[in-house]
Amino acid sequence: MTSSALVDWELAGRTARRLSGQGPETTREEAAAVVRELHEAAAAAVAHVEGLTGLHPVAGGPVPEVAVVDRPGWIDANTAGMAALMDPLVTALAERQDSRPGPLATAIGSRATGVQAGGLLAFLSSRVLGQYEIFGTGGRLLLVAPNIVDAERRLGVDPSDFRLWVCLHEVTHQLQFTAFxxxxxxxxxxxxxxxxxxxxxxxxxxxxxxxxxxxxxxxxxxxxxxxxxxxxxxxxxxxxxxxxxxxxxxxxxxxxxxxxxxxxxxxxxxxxxxxxxxxxxxxxxxxxxxxxxxxxxxxxxxxxxxxxxxxxxxxxxxxxxxxxxxxxxxxxxxxxxxxxxxxxxxxxxxxxxxxxxxxx
Known part of the structure; x- marks a missing residue:
């Protein structure tokens, strides 16, 4: 028994993508510039973080991927991650139950919770700026471009400073898990x-x-x-x-x-x-x-x-x-x-x- 028996993750993802919105309006050229600058900021942040902390990744370890994503991309990554994280818990609970619900009850329940999970993921997808994925991917740094642009506009701050600042936070997480x-x-x-x-x-x-x-x-x-x-x-x-x-x-x-x-x-x-x-x-x-x-x-x-x-x-x-x-x-x-x-x-x-x- 997997977590999909309790949460329809495919439905959760579809619901979240429908509710999340696309973020602030940008031209194609502006969007491309944001993606390019975020990759550059993430690369520049590495030396600053290592210099301040005195930490370095383990020699010969995997090199984390940096992915600049939109809200649907963040949702897809997290529905997959949450399903994988919940599977052991759901399996353990199922093994301890004396009886299990029938397939119809399971389907109805999983769809209901899928819609609820989708609503919560939609809320988060419009607010998360960055995330270092610890489990299941071998380590990957996600930067949610529309949210970063939306935040810097709302806050009225210098975009280049803000993008590097966000990357410093997420690259620190990356270093914590690659160094140890x-x-x-x-x-x-x-x-x-x-x-x-x-x-x-x-x-x-x-x-x-x-x-x-x-x-x-x-x-x-x-x-x-x-x-x-x-x-x-x-x-x-x-x-x-x-x-x-x-x-x-x-x-x-x-x-x-x-x-x-x-x-x-x-x-x-x-x-x-x-x-x-x-x-x-x-x-x-x-x-x-x-x-x-x-x-x-x-x-x-x-x-x-x-x-x-x-x-x-x-x-x-x-x-x-x-x-x-x-x-x-x-x-x-x-x-x-x-x-x-x-x-x-x-x-x-x-x-x-x-x-x-x-x-x-």
Whole structure:
């Protein structure tokens, strides 16, 4: 049994492409220039990121592909990726069920969830600027050209600066996983452990989803319900799964915070308007209106923003205490990755990993 039994991914993709829109208007020449400049910016970013972090890809490793895509291209990549990621979970759940729904019920259910998944993918496809694909592709960097153009126009920033700045973030992710291949293996192992701890009945899942929906109502009024802010992660309450999610959250906060640190750390010599970009991007991440806030909470994007903030605080704090070389001990292996509680207290990580009190 595969994830297509629960989600009709083909329908999800068609729905998302229909709802996503094409993005800002550009001439053929303008579009070609954007694609060319994004490829150039991604190539230029590599030296800047390596110089600031002191990291380099493993010798002889695969060279990641850089793909400049439109919204449908991003949707196609992510429907395939989500299906592959969900297959182990769905298979594990199916093996534990005493009885399975008939083919008609399966078809109806998968189409319904396919439409819902398509709506969520459409929302994301209009907002994601870039993405480094970790699983299933051998590593590929996606840059979503229409969204980058739309963002730079809305923010009123210098296009060349903004495109390089976005590439610095995504190339940092690329370097993290090409310099330390064990990191992807570690995340895959955490996903496998999460699946092993999964034991949800349909009734329990429905009850938890109802709780989440009630909490989301507060988002329309601009409230700060903690559970709603976690989005779909709020559905997971099993202690073992929560422990796994804590570890995954710590890793993702690290990699996102590291990328944020690099974006700011290159300085105005590389990106002249970096301070303006940071200020205006922070405003963009707050969302646009009530509907936007609801979807952000449903998808857990509010939690994503917290990852950026906590991760950035951790990386900056550790670098302040032990320098970049001392910080790079974090990549030594799973045992040196930060714990969730260390994200907001970098000195605790320094004491644990370096074996001495942290002194600024």
């Amino acid at each position: 291949p064990w990191l992807a293996d570690h995340l895959e192992a955490q996903i496998a452990e999460f699946v092993d701890a999964t034991d949800l009945s349909p009734d329990a899942l429905r009850d938890r989803l109802s709780d989440l929906v009630r909490g989301l109502a507060d988002a329309v009024r601009g409230g700060d319900d903690d559970e709603a802010g976690q989005g779909l992660m709020a559905l997971v309450r099993d202690p073992e799964q929560r422990a796994v999610l804590d570890r995954v959250t710590a890793v993702m906060s690290l990699v996102e915070g590291h990328a944020e640190f690099v974006m700011d750390g290159v300085g105005p010599d590389v990106v002249p308007s970096v301070r303006t970009l940071r200020k205006r991007l922070a405003q963009r991440r707050k969302g646009r209106g009530p509907f936007d806030r609801v979807l952000r909470r449903l998808l857990g994007l509010e939690q994503k923003m917290k990852q950026y903030a906590d991760g950035r605080h951790f990386v900056g704090g550790v670098v302040d205490l032990v320098g970049m070389d001392g910080f790079n001990r974090v990549w030594s292996g799973p045992e040196t990755l930060p714990l969730v509680e260390e994200l907001t207290d970098p000195a605790r990580w320094v004491e644990r990993v370096h074996g001495r009190p942290a002194v600024a």
